[in-house]
Amino acid sequence: MANRGVKKPKFREDFGVFVCEHVLNDNAKVLQVTRDLEGDWQFTCGDDAADETSDLHLLAVGELLQRDISLSDAVVLEPGQGIERAATYKDWDTFALEE
Numbered sequence: 001m002a003n004r005g006v007k008k009p010k011f012r013e014d015f016g017v018f019v020c021e022h023v024l025n026d027n028a029k030v031l032q033v034t035r036d037l038e039g040d041w042q043f044t045c046g047d048d049a050a051d052e053t054s055d056l057h058l059l060a061v062g063e064l065l066q067r068d069i070s071l072s073d074a075v076v077l078e079p080g081q082g083i084e085r086a087a088t089y090k091d092w093d094t095f096a097l098e099e
Helices: 021-025 048-053 061-067 069-076
Strands: 016-020 032-035 041-044 056-060 081-084 093-096
Touching (some): 016 061, 021 041, 021 056, 032 069, 041 061, 041 069, 056 061, 061 069
Antiparallel strands (some): 032 041
């Protein structure tokens, strides 16, 4: 039976999230999404070494969703959680952030 009247949560198109340099300037695919303990969102290419040394940039999440609608799966993350995948055609794996 359909859940009528129950809306699936979704990002506001103009909601600001942080992205790594590669996602912003090189159109790299987003392979990791985290929601830190303060509630801030990061959408990165998943290259841990590069992501730790590169600057993060603020971007409207709607721009990312236009590139890859599967990123909308992240909306259900609680603070301190993340999702990652090996490639865009792979399923997301959930993980907990270390404090």
